[in-house]
Amino acid sequence: MMDPPDERPGMAQRTARTSVVAAVLAALLAGGCAPQERPAAAPARPGVSAAVRGLVTEGDAPGAAALARDGHRTWFGTAGVADVRSKRRIRPEDRFRAGSVTKTFVATVTLQLVAEHRLRLDDTVERHLPGLVRGNGNDGRRITVRQLLDHTSGLFDYTGDRELREQSFGRGLPVHRAGSRTPRQLIRVALRHPPRFRPGTGYRYSNTDYILLGLIVRQVTGHPYPVEIRRRILRPLRLSGTSFPGTREGLPAPHGRGYSTRPSGPGGQRRARVDVTALDPSSAGAAGEMVSTLDDLGRFLQALLSGRLLPAAQLERMRDTSGTHGEYGLGLFPVRLPCGRTLWGHNGVINGSYVLVVGTADGRRVFGYRVNSDVIRDRQAEPRLLAAEFCHRSPAPRS
Numbered sequence: 563m564m565d566p567p568d569e570r571p572g573m574a575q576r577t578a579r580t581s582v583v584a585a586v587l588a589a590l591l592a593g594g595c596a597p598q599e600r601p602a603a604a605p606a607r608p609g610v611s612a613a614v615r616g617l618v619t620e621g622d623a624p625g626a627a628a629l630a631r632d633g634h635r636t637w638f639g640t641a642g643v644a645d646v647r648s649k650r651r652i653r654p655e656d657r658f659r660a661g662s663v664t665k666t667f668v669a670t671v672t673l674q675l676v677a678e679h680r681l682r683l684d685d686t687v688e689r690h691l692p693g694l695v696r697g698n699g700n701d702g703r704r705i706t707v708r709q710l711l712d713h714t715s716g717l718f719d720y721t722g723d724r725e726l727r728e729q730s731f732g733r734g735l736p737v738h739r740a741g742s743r744t745p746r747q748l749i750r751v752a753l754r755h756p757p758r759f760r761p762g763t764g765y766r767y768s769n770t771d772y773i774l775l776g777l778i779v780r781q782v783t784g785h786p787y788p789v790e791i792r793r794r795i796l797r798p799l800r801l802s803g804t805s806f807p808g809t810r811e812g813l814p815a816p817h818g819r820g821y822s823t824r825p826s827g828p829g830g831q832r833r834a835r836v837d838v839t840a841l842d843p844s845s846a847g848a849a850g851e852m853v854s855t856l857d858d859l860g861r862f863l864q865a866l867l868s869g870r871l872l873p874a875a876q877l878e879r880m881r882d883t884s885g886t887h888g889e890y891g892l893g894l895f896p897v898r899l900p901c902g903r904t905l906w907g908h909n910g911v912i913n914g915s916y917v918l919v920v921g922t923a924d925g926r927r928v929f930g931y932r933v934n935s936d937v938i939r940d941r942q943a944e945p946r947l948l949a950a951e952f953c954h955r956s957p958a959p960r961s
Contacts, residue, residue, distance in 0.1 A: 609950035611639050614931070617943050618642035621835065622823050623916075623935030627652040629856035630951060631864055631928045636857070644818025644934060657803060657817045657853050658932055659843065660917050661910025664852040665772050669711055669893020670866060671790050672775055673876040676707075681782050683708040683879070687774060690781045694749065695774070699756040707778065709761050710771040711892035712885050718755035719768040720748045726845070742809045742844045745773045765886040769849035776848025787848050799865055803855035811840045813853060820914020821935045838914040850912050859919040860928045863907055867925030881906060881923070900945075901953035905929075911936050918944065927952070 610628060617626035618641045625642035644652040675681040687695050687702035687710070695702030700717065709715040720726060729741070752770040759766070776787040783790050788806035796804055805814060822838045843851040865871050872880065880892045889895065897905040897920050907920030907928075916936055921928035929951050938944070 607637055607639065607951070610947065613943070613947040613950040614639050615641045616940075616946060617931070617933055617938065619939065622821070622937045622939065623933040624821060625652050625818065626931065626933045627856060628929065628931035628947065629654065629860055631860045633926060638856070646819070646821075650818070652818055652934070653816060654857060655803065655816055655855060657814050657855055658917070658934070659813070659820065659912045659915040660852045660854040660859065661846070661850045661912035661915060663854070663859060663908050663910040663917060663919060664846070664848065664850045666866070666893045666908045667791050667795060667852065667862070668772055668775050668779070668787055668848050669880065670871055671779055671787065671794055672707065672711065673872055673880060673892065674794060675779070675782055677873050677876050681707065681778070683711075687778070690778045691774065694746070694777075695753065697753050700753050705761045707775070708885075708892070710775050712765070712890055713767045713771055714762055714765050714885050715768065715771050716757035716759040716761050716764065716766070717768050717770045718752045718758060719766070720752040720770050720773070723751045723754065726751055742842050744844070745777055745847050748773050748845065748847065762885075765889055767890070772849040773847050795862065795871065799861055801854075801858040801862060803858045805853050806851055807843055807853055808851070809842050809844045811842050813839060818934055822913050823935070823937050841913055843912065846912055850910060856930045856932060859917070859930050863919050863921045863928045864925045867906060867921050867923065867928070897948065899948060899953055901949065903952050905948070905952065920948070
């Protein structure tokens with residue numbers, strides 16, 4: 563289950579100002595442990611190591627990890643712990659929930675279908691899912707595949723529905739986190755609400771868009787989107803740490819724990835850290851159910867940006883942000899650093915996990931990091947980390 567919109571942290575929040583899958587990355591556990599770095603061919607990154615330590619602060623996220631790929635060389639660093647009880651560290655091979663990074667995989671398959679002339683960006687939702695998007699001013703006859711990909715459909719984000727939000731992210735989570743929902747149920751939740759704007763006249767991040775894309779992939783190919791992603795991406799790239807759990811509550815081994823900070827006490831005045839490792843991710847679906855590793859996500863993004871997964875025309879469209887005033891492309895968004903570099907990638911947040919994976923436009927350098935919480939209090943923690951990796955400087959974390 564993804565956290566509610568308008569709260570995504572750090573550098574990636576630029577896409578969340580309008581509304582995103584989102585919540586907060588916690589103030590990762592401060593001060594304690596030095597990063598444990600895996601021996602690798604890549605040179606040491608003391609500035610990045612310090613920034614990873616700065617992600618960890620007591621009370622919210624117990625651990626953080628980062629992985630850099632520069633050509634065939636990799637570097638891995640971690641701080642804090644993967645499990646507050648066992649105190650074990652995060653390992654490179656640990657599986658975790660990747661949240662909305664799922665969208666980039668779904669978008670890649672969608673654009674592969676476009677390249678194969680089995681789907682057009684100007685196709686309407688109605689063409690492939692007749693009668694599904696109707697009511698309260700919503701009309702699938704006026705919404706295109708392109709508008710789903712770049713969040714210009716105007717459709718209400720189902721994660722913003724008050725009842726679903728309370729069950730999935732609020733005080734109802736302990737009772738409802740094992741509950742399953744189908745894609746069509748999630749779409750019906752969205753259709754309880756009128757659209758935010760007429761299709762194509764604005765930009766607002768909506769998880770509903772990618773739930774619909776998952777259904778369109780199935781309609782066009784005859785297979786569920788996880789089957790197509792496995793066939794087209796995971797197997798060719800040998801991404802053995804990536805999976806789509808469906809309604810399975812547990813994580814595949816090896817894995818640490820995932821933590822969320824929730825209201826507690828009378829009136830919810832206090833905050834308590836809750837272990838949310840086990841949950842049914844079907845409420846995220848094609849918008850955010852995927853489980854992966856930092857290495858798999860890095861290798862995927864490197865292959866995507868270097869042109870191994872899409873023809874040049876489709877990859878160029880994926881990075882076209884003209885329809886969103888520079889905010890979001892077709893399953894990727896730009897991250898502009900103070901030193902003038904522009905990176906491309908996606909972030910993801912789901913109960914107990916936050917991840918960001920970004921790379922240079924040519925895919926030669928990619929970088930990903932994660933924390934085992936859905937909260938980061940310090941909004942500057944992510945910009946510091948990316949600047950340390952890509953701007954060749956390492957600002958000191960705040961004390």
